[in-house]
Amino acid sequence: MPVRVPYRAPSVRPARPIRWLRSLTLVGAASALVLSAAEAQAPKHVRVALVIGNAAYVVAPLLNSLNDARAMGRALRDLGFEVIEVNDASREQMTAGIESARRALKGKQGVAMFYYAGHGLQLDWRNYMIPVDANLAKADDVPTQAVDVEHVMAAFKDSGTRMNIVVLDACRDNPFAATASGKGLAPLDAPPGTFLAYATAPGNVALDGSEASGHGLYTQHLIAELKMPETRIEDVFKRVRTQVRKQSRGRQIPWESTSLEEDFYFHRPTVTVVSKPLDPGSLEALAQQRTEFDAEKADWDRIRESRNPEDFYAFLAAHPTGYISEQAQYRLDQLQAPVIEPQPGKNEVVALKSGARRYEVGDELTFERHDRLSFTKKTVVERVVSADDLKVVFASGQILDQMGGIIQSRFGRKDPASVISPADIGVGRKWRSAYKNTDDRGVITHHFWDAHVVRMEEITVPAGRFTAYRVEGKGYLTNASGARTGGGTWWVDPKTMYSIKTELGLFAGGKRVVDETDTLVSMNRAAR
Known part of the structure; x- marks a missing residue:
């Protein structure tokens, strides 16, 4: 395990709200920074x-x-x-x-x-x-x-x-x-x-x-x-x-x-825990979370390109519900495909098998992006020009991983990629994720998210009617000046694992300052 060092807040300028919010378009939701007390x-x-x-x-x-x-x-x-x-x-x-x-x-x-x-x-x-x-x-x-x-x-x-x-x-x-x-x-x-x-x-x-x-x-x-x-x-x-x-x-x-809303320990903790949970925006809380993430990411960086399943088993044993455990689970599923087969639920929908490639060359997705802050709408077309097990490149220059998480966009590079949906999805699934974003000015911000699949529901978008997983979450960005909170709701099509609609908002001072919606207009997939 890596040596954990004291955290020092980076000396960076605060992120611009619109830029960092839009960088969240394909991610999951907020990591609660409160101690499990x-x-x-x-x-x-x-x-x-x-x-x-x-x-x-x-x-x-x-x-x-x-x-x-x-x-x-x-x-x-x-x-x-x-x-x-x-x-x-x-x-x-x-x-x-x-x-x-x-x-x-x-x-x-x-x-x-x-x-x-x-x-x-x-x-x-x-x-x-x-x-x-x-x-x-x-x-x-x-x-x-x-x-x-x-x-x-x-x-x-x-x-x-x-x-x-x-x-x-x-x-x-x-x-x-x-x-x-x-x-x-x-x-x-x-x-x-x-x-x-x-x-x-x-x-x-x-x-x-x-x-x-x-x-x-x-x-x-x-x-x-x-x-x-x-x-x-x-x-x-x-x-x-x-x-x-x-x-x-x-x-x-x-x-x-x-559907648990609180932590539960089979062994009750025996250590003395502070009587008051840490404020999620406090320097102490941010330091704790950054330290946890940095230690886990150091382990991940050593194995992320490995082709040995044992490396990912070991990582998941050490970080069963960590910030990067979903990426590790998906990578394990790629290298050592599960023998079991997904089964249809009451709605007769069968989810895409975990580890299956979600993107192939020739896939084309068209979204309508509505920015309610600037009262603008525009159409965004994303076409896959290159795809392998680790990376999906679009004609626009945007880069995803095969889980649909953003690696590179016009708003910066994320390390590791964001997580929009888990390796295997289902009602009741919860996950957390985190990543470091570096924008075109070199400004670094850290993002922490918790997400929860709350139910399946029917949703109609211009691309059609879908029986989709509704995912809800909350998240926040941290930089030298503290934290800004945000949240969102997004719907994931189980057959493709694509996000067909995303609603995200940023809050500052208790007020919503940015609100953005991405809606799927059309989906043309290459032959599988």
Whole structure:
């Protein structure tokens, strides 16, 4: 790891608002600069976990799911959870366990966790857990003999929890597949205040592990990560994803959706945290964030042009939710393509496979740019004249990476490229990004963003009607004089991963001084 040095604010002139805002046209949103202190400052709260493990099926018993559940129960007790365990259960026993968890959580505004290991299936976009005594001869048997995961969600909601964590290790190759409407589990959007984790991507199958290991592949790594001190929930599951992918050689890649609005630590932080969060615009906060970014970027610069997947696995293990982790994930997907295939959601839209090239020579995109500050509109045509895995060059001179992030534009050069959409997109996906922009005067500014895919929605632009991901975020630019905040909303077409509409604004002194919209007018793609 690089040596971290004290931060000194650069001696540069403040950036011109219009120039820096427009440089954000294809980026994600703001990195919150507040310390992760909420968990440490909050009073101790109730933590209740319901753990169900089913293995002794009459048809196709499982090797490790009961071991997984018992080990998970022990791990969660060590982390301060009250654990309700239900093993090798009938439908009645499973529903009784859910009711016990509801009663234990009722009115306490607690943190609820649900973990299930066993057979599961999807039917008509609902996910069901299979009791050990189920006899599913036809699809109509599923709702009456299995347990809907939504039943757990409803119990947590009824009890008034403030945070829910739902982990489903339930996608093993399935003897009840003939009664399902699709392979694996169906994708669910995390309800408010919920972190939802699958052992593998929706519509795909997880590995049950070996007799020697005693655990399924996913839970084996999850339990190990839960024992790591003072790790945020997003870091835990991102590291598990990387490890499972590496060990399975891309045949199993875990999946998460989150709507959490606060940090959560399985191990409560033991260090003393300042009682008041740092002001995002303060020199102290800027110095902290700059130091983190500089250290991560030093690691990235050593591997960014590597063709060895191991370098990117190591980077993601060190920076699971870092400022450059999305670029690292995408590069890994280019070098070592996942074996799993994207599955359609309820809207029947299949997202472009992660790592696939998004731009090819001959692609031409036309945008209408509306600058509400100067009351001007103009048409911008971007045509790809050169493209490889690392760089996309347009006739205008603009340069992107294959994720669509800006490397070079008329407003400066960004290092690393900005991030408009993650390596793999889905509702609930969150990411942060940062880059250094050097403009034509040599003025350097640093940009920090957080972005969140909030939902899919229909949107109509001159190029047509799209079912697109709506991404929202906030961001800020830092320079020698402090910070300026901004934010935006943009819509990403899952089939191409292009931004079809972008709305961005800059705020100074509490007032909006720039507002710009880019809207896709036409899209002509070269043959693939």
